[in-house]
Amino acid sequence: MNTSDAIAPAVESILDSAREREGGDERLSIEARSFPEAVAATEREDRVPVISEVKPTSPTTEGVREDDPVELAREMVAGGATALSVLTEPEHFGGSTETLERVREVVDVPVLRKDFILREDQFDVVEADLILLIARFVDDLEELVAAATDRGFQPLVEVHTAEELEEAIDAGADIVGINNRDLGKLEVDLATFERVAAKAPEDVLLIAESGISSGEDVRRMREAGADALLIGTAIMDGDVRENTREFTTT
Template sequence: MNASEGDLAPQVRSILSAARARPGGERRLTVDARSFPAAVEATESEGRVPLIAEVKPTSPTTDGVRDDDPVELAREMVAGGATALSVLTEPEHFGGSTDSLERIRDAVDVPVLRKDFVMNETQLDVVESDLILLIARFVGDDLSNLVDAAKDRGFQPLVEVHTKDELDAALATDADIVGINNRDLGKLEVDLGTFEDLASHVPDDVLLVAESGVKTADDVRRMREAGADALLVGTAIMDGDVRENTRNLSSL
């Protein structure tokens, strides 16, 4: 199920090449994770929409760089009602760092997702987080082993999919959290219909996250009506006042 390099956008091929070359951790981690499902339940009990707000300095699909202190951005997102945070640790293309993740996780009390391109088991051991992203398309047949390895360390793996085949592969693992990415990582094109097409195939006992392309309150409602338990939002929160943007999208 590994994607052939030829059908990927040049930016994505560059990201994967860099990811494969990055070293893993020097020791096996043991993580005492903050529960993401419990945080989602608590948010919903308050009548708000569970949002994973993303600290994303830059990306291949956005213009410019946001150079605010990432810890202050994270605190503002939590103040705006974020259920959890996603922190980029990919350095070359997204301006992220493991240092930022460590500082943010120390500064907030919500679950923190490490968003990166983890390609092998040793890369799980680079930095502690509560959730860790595993992209089905890029890890291929190693997905189930990586899910197990992540859970053995105490991480909550968020398995990201974009197609029905990838979703089937994710559901065949022990993953409890699945994210449906509306962005085709091969072409970097976004279609909210992707989530709507796949969400109905996800069992009720799997926590389902809608990723990418959510910009407006209408988009939030659309994803929630299609079955999203939570939404991961990056650019729409980072573009402007992050506290106000988070509050607006989580207070529907």
């Protein structure tokens, strides 16, 4: 875990909760829906691959979205989402593993479990197609990438710097999310993706995360090499079907 830089108090609180959260009792074995294939299918339709995020709330947004997350997920898929991201962190994001289970049962697109996972046993609480690992916060990234892959998950390794990108590649990651939000300061800068993506190997599938709120942002991230975009707040704020459609057809 890279703790050389200060971490925002809100993130420290999330990590404290994550450390205390129990893992599963039995090792899972997943038959995952292929995210790379879903991205390729979307691009063949001349649309932008978007991961729409079911996010009731977060420390960086105001208010709570109280709609049934399953209905939100259905609307996002109807709007053209390539995949869905479902928060399972309960204390700070209003998520749950039960929500992910319910969503994955009713959609046919890949579903990402978005959480702060720190230990291998925390994989074994719910089935998902992709699973998030944040390079900055885990002690042995290579070990966790291997453990996730062995279970059938597709690990999405999130990075914020070129150094973390190199660590992710060395750990065996082939799906990498570049987070425009600095989790140390909670500041967003779209230039982060441009800077870090320039260092990525061509065979890595790149996802731009955070701060994407307009068609102009979508075009900017795509021009910088984003294979897909993870969009939460800008889709959750309003009609999720129409918002998803607008981003995928930009």
